[in-house]
Amino acid sequence: MKKRINRSPKKVLPLSRARYVSSKIGKTKAVESVESLRKYVPSTMRMTKTSLEHMLNKYKMVYIKPNIGMCGNGVIRIELAGDDADLAYSYQSGVTRKRFKSFDDMFTSLHKLTRKRHYLVQKGIHLLTHKGNRFDLRVMVQQTPARTWETTGVIGRVAHPTKIVTNFHNGGTLKSVDTLLMRYLAPTERNKYVKQLHVMGVMVAKAINARYRGVKEVGVDIAVDKELNPWILEVNTSPDPYIFRRLTDKRIYAKIRRYAKAYGRL
Structure with missing residues (x-):
C-alpha cells in the first residue's frame, strides 16, 4: 500500500518587501533598453x-x-x-x-x-512654466493587488522661483495637471495627453521591473518641453505617495493608499 503524500497548496508570495533601486544610471539604462521608450530619455x-x-x-x-x-x-x-x-x-x-x-x-x-x-x-530640457516658474510632472505607477501595473496618479510640481529643482521637499509647489497645462492644451487635448502619460508610466514600470524584480511602485518624473514633448528625467522606486493628498479628487490618493497597503508600503 502506497504511503499517502500530503501536498500543501502552493504558497502565493506576498506583495510586501518592495524593492528599492538607488542607482539613477541603472534605472536610466533599464528604461533605455525598451526601444519605444528610448526616444523619451534625454541623453x-x-x-x-x-x-x-x-x-x-x-x-x-x-x-x-x-x-x-x-x-x-x-x-x-x-x-x-x-x-x-x-x-x-x-x-x-x-x-x-x-x-x-x-x-x-x-x-x-x-x-x-x-x-x-x-x-x-x-x-537639459527647457521646461514649460506656470506663472514664470518651471514645472514638471510626477507620474505614479503601482502594482495592483492583482499584480498588474496601473498608473494611479499624475501631479504637477512647480519649482520655487529661486531654485532649479521642482521637488516638493525642496521648496516646490504641487498643482494639478489641468492647472498647469490649461494654457497649453484645450481640455480634450489635455485628457488625451494625460492618457498618453498613463501609458508611458506603465511601460516605464515594466521596464524597471524587468531588470529589477521586486519593484512594486515607481514615480516617473516627466519634463514637458516647449513643443509639448514629454521627457523621462528620472525614475524613483520609492515615490512619495502623500503628495497626491493635495489633489482635489480624493479618489486618486485613496486608490494610491489602497494599493500601497496591499504591497506593504503603508
Whole structure:
C-alpha cells in the first residue's frame, strides 16, 4: 500500500518587501533598453570632465545630479552662453549661481561640490512654466493587488522661483495637471495627453521591473518641453505617495493608499 503524500497548496508570495533601486544610471539604462521608450530619455551619461564638456558644448544647458540621491538634493544646472560672452560658463547649485570665463575654472569649482559622490550629466530640457516658474510632472505607477501595473496618479510640481529643482521637499509647489497645462492644451487635448502619460508610466514600470524584480511602485518624473514633448528625467522606486493628498479628487490618493497597503508600503 502506497504511503499517502500530503501536498500543501502552493504558497502565493506576498506583495510586501518592495524593492528599492538607488542607482539613477541603472534605472536610466533599464528604461533605455525598451526601444519605444528610448526616444523619451534625454541623453544621460556618467559625469567626467570630458563627458561634461562634450555635453555642454552640444546642448548648451545640462543638469548634473548624484547617481544616488533624493528630493533634488545635489542637482546642479550648468549653462554655456554665446561665444562672445565674457563669462560664458555658469552653474546654479541651490540658490547660488556662479559664472566663469573658462570651462576649466568652472570645473575646478564644480569638483569641490561633487568630488565625494558619483554624478551623472543629462541633457537639459527647457521646461514649460506656470506663472514664470518651471514645472514638471510626477507620474505614479503601482502594482495592483492583482499584480498588474496601473498608473494611479499624475501631479504637477512647480519649482520655487529661486531654485532649479521642482521637488516638493525642496521648496516646490504641487498643482494639478489641468492647472498647469490649461494654457497649453484645450481640455480634450489635455485628457488625451494625460492618457498618453498613463501609458508611458506603465511601460516605464515594466521596464524597471524587468531588470529589477521586486519593484512594486515607481514615480516617473516627466519634463514637458516647449513643443509639448514629454521627457523621462528620472525614475524613483520609492515615490512619495502623500503628495497626491493635495489633489482635489480624493479618489486618486485613496486608490494610491489602497494599493500601497496591499504591497506593504503603508
